[in-house]
Amino acid sequence: MIPFPKRKKLHGKLSDVPQDGSRCSNCDASCCKGFPTVRLSTEEYELLGSLGAKRLEYTLNGSFFLFIENGCEFLEGNRCGIYDHRPDICRRFSCDYEEA
Ligand code: SF4
Numbered sequence: 001m002i003p004f005p006k007r008k009k010l011h012g013k014l015s016d017v018p019q020d021g022s023r024c025s026n027c028d029a030s031c032c033k034g035f036p037t038v039r040l041s042t043e044e045y046e047l048l049g050s051l052g053a054k055r056l057e058y059t060l061n062g063s064f065f066l067f068i069e070n071g072c073e074f075l076e077g078n079r080c081g082i083y084d085h086r087p088d089i090c091r092r093f094s095c096d097y098e099e100a
Pocket of ligand 1: 031032038068072073074075079080081082083086087090
């Protein structure tokens with residue numbers, strides 16, 4: 001019997017304030033690869049578009065998203081290539097995981 005590959009079970013929480021980023025230095029970009037979307041404000045949608053984002057989407061009810069499933073297009077290795085311009089959710093998100 002072929003064993004299933006181990007997957008990470010992701011958990012996360014949004015804080016009210018931006019995280020200091022210290023955890024990112026040891027991260028393997030689990031959250032930037034493991035979640036389907038990042039919700040954006042209108043301004044963030046326009047900013048990411050000006051930075052060349054190809055995986056932007058908006059809905060008729062006025063929601064804006066960056067699709068990051070299978071890896072955000074702005075990842076450079078395991079680091080954010082637009083760190084100073086990353087969306088608010090990326091700034092406030094704190095990721096944790098366990099091997100499943
Ligand atoms: S914008 Fe940066 S921090 Fe946000 S998901 Fe993409 S690579 Fe990660």
